[in-house]
Amino acid sequence: MLAGMPAVALGADSAPPPDYKPLANTTEGGLWLEVEQVEKDLQQSPLLVRDEALNAYVKKVVCNLAGPQCGSIRVYLVDAPVFNAACYPNGMMVVYTGLLLRTENEAQLAFVLGHELTHYLKRHSLSAFEKRRNTATALAFLSLGVAGVGIGTGVNMSGTMDLAQVIAIGALISYSRDQEREADAGGFEIAVSKGYDPRQAAAIWSHLEEEEAANPHRSKPIQFFADHPTNKERLATMGKRGEEMEKQSHAEALAGEEYRAAILPLRTQWLDEELGRGEFDESLVVLRRLIAAQPDATEFHYFLGEAYRRRNAKGDLENALNAYNRALAGTGAPVAAYKGLGLTALKSGKKDMAREAFQEYLAHAPDARDKEIIQFYLTSVGGQQ
Amino acid sequence: MKANILVAATLAAFLSACQGFQAVDISMAANVGDNISVTPQVAWSKLNYGAGSATIWTIDGLGLNEMRFLTGIKPGDPLMNVAGVERKELGTFQAMMLPDEVMELVGSTLGKLRYRQIRTAGLRPAPFGMATGFRFDLNFTNEDGLQFKGVALFAERGGKLDLMLFIAPGEYYFDHYAPVVERVFTSVQLKDAAPTKPAS
Numbered sequence: 001m002l003a004g005m006p007a008v009a010l011g012a013d014s015a016p017p018p019d020y021k022p023l024a025n026t027t028e029g030g031l032w033l034e035v036e037q038v039e040k041d042l043q044q045s046p047l048l049v050r051d052e053a054l055n056a057y058v059k060k061v062v063c064n065l066a067g068p069q070c071g072s073i074r075v076y077l078v079d080a081p082v083f084n085a086a087c088y089p090n091g092m093m094v095v096y097t098g099l100l101l102r103t104e105n106e107a108q109l110a111f112v113l114g115h116e117l118t119h120y121l122k123r124h125s126l127s128a129f130e131k132r133r134n135t136a137t138a139l140a141f142l143s144l145g146v147a148g149v150g151i152g153t154g155v156n157m158s159g160t161m162d163l164a165q166v167i168a169i170g171a172l173i174s175y176s177r178d179q180e181r182e183a184d185a186g187g188f189e190i191a192v193s194k195g196y197d198p199r200q201a202a203a204i205w206s207h208l209e210e211e212e213a214a215n216p217h218r219s220k221p222i223q224f225f226a227d228h229p230t231n232k233e234r235l236a237t238m239g240k241r242g243e244e245m246e247k248q249s250h251a252e253a254l255a256g257e258e259y260r261a262a263i264l265p266l267r268t269q270w271l272d273e274e275l276g277r278g279e280f281d282e283s284l285v286v287l288r289r290l291i292a293a294q295p296d297a298t299e300f301h302y303f304l305g306e307a308y309r310r311r312n313a314k315g316d317l318e319n320a321l322n323a324y325n326r327a328l329a330g331t332g333a334p335v336a337a338y339k340g341l342g343l344t345a346l347k348s349g350k351k352d353m354a355r356e357a358f359q360e361y362l363a364h365a366p367d368a369r370d371k372e373i374i375q376f377y378l379t380s381v382g383g384q385q
Numbered sequence: 386m387k388a389n390i391l392v393a394a395t396l397a398a399f400l401s402a403c404q405g406f407q408a409v410d411i412s413m414a415a416n417v418g419d420n421i422s423v424t425p426q427v428a429w430s431k432l433n434y435g436a437g438s439a440t441i442w443t444i445d446g447l448g449l450n451e452m453r454f455l456t457g458i459k460p461g462d463p464l465m466n467v468a469g470v471e472r473k474e475l476g477t478f479q480a481m482m483l484p485d486e487v488m489e490l491v492g493s494t495l496g497k498l499r500y501r502q503i504r505t506a507g508l509r510p511a512p513f514g515m516a517t518g519f520r521f522d523l524n525f526t527n528e529d530g531l532q533f534k535g536v537a538l539f540a541e542r543g544g545k546l547d548l549m550l551f552i553a554p555g556e557y558y559f560d561h562y563a564p565v566v567e568r569v570f571t572s573v574q575l576k577d578a579a580p581t582k583p584a585s
Binding site for chain 2: 041044045046047079080217218273276277278310312343346347369370372373376377
């Protein structure tokens, strides 16, 4: 990908100049070779989001932040419902769709991407790798990747890999907390220098803190935070910086409308995948925040109903009924809201409501792939199509 | 050193798993748990795993085609154990679940196995031996970027869930073995008269 560019030796603390490529016979050169192979595999993955407009939008945000380094950064959007992003030593930047669903505006996205860019510019991965490497074993581990993990119970006999390898190599170059603090500070400075509202940095961490705290079953931190300063520390630091910036003259760009427009074509799919995680406590936090920003978006109310129905804790079925009805009272509600309403009514013993909802569903979607099961439900409540 | 230990542990786990495989006797109906038997149709190898009655059959090897028999699942239990995931993080079967809810539970459990882009569709009633059962189709992608297809057949009997789940790569393997799987599904025999719970 960088063929023809001069290979150079660079001091460990130096930011890589545009189009930098390390000497092949150095530790850094070896690390690059490994990551480049991972990148080639990732380029073929069906998990990549190939929506041209969205890719162009995120790349534009990255380039605005990266300035002269823009050409060195290649952005890959990965379809996975987790909050995570990473920038690898060769300039491969991976952004997960779960992050794009959770950031509310371009400013929040910019602070996260600025953080990752700082890791790249400070070449944190090299020092992190050098600390961890016992070169032969580390690279042997990379070659094996995570093959075989899970044998015996959750059997998933993965062989060669791309996203799995992205994760494996990420583990090898995981950063120290000091490096994460430096990336926080660097990302903040980059984003603020481009005019983004400084308060949005703290907003992201506040939202994730709320999400984590809502889930009593979570045993590990959100992936993005595996080696990061605690959310509380980060929240305090970013909040203080944001307040200090408030006192100075600065722009307050959010670019919320542009951001929402960019993700709109894929948002329904991401919300569906978000609920598919089965972490409904966390999804409810995300959905309530989305509804607070766009109260009239019927799609959000539909998914809120789905989250309540699927969690099915005390009071959830009633909350689900309210959410589905709120969605159906608006314009452009997903037809599936009728089905959700019917399932919830069925669970609640409200047979008349269930019958009416299922009939409405079939009336709006007569060719639905699940019409046989809907007819089965209808029969169970004494109804007919 | 740490990586060496990890590699050794991985290999040990793999060898241990391999030693657990047994040939399925093709000449007779095979008990797959909780008073359920099926006719194998072709030569499968089976692997029992976990604390319960979970069994995997495969023809060409795990990852290429897997028939999971997850039977006798009690309310409050997950469908399966998942390596690296605590039990409390897994969704659980609940009494009086609707067929749609069972399908959603299968989807979220596959997500815990780190499969991505999980799509379920075509839920419909289907015989489970003499009981009323349901089936649906799946599509998903593993982290290697390999796309899979699947089909599931399940029933709730006596308050417990019995589930058969076949998954294989969409390219070649799934379609090649789909007729065999259909015959296995059709061959289900129930040795007891546990009542089937109709959705209501």
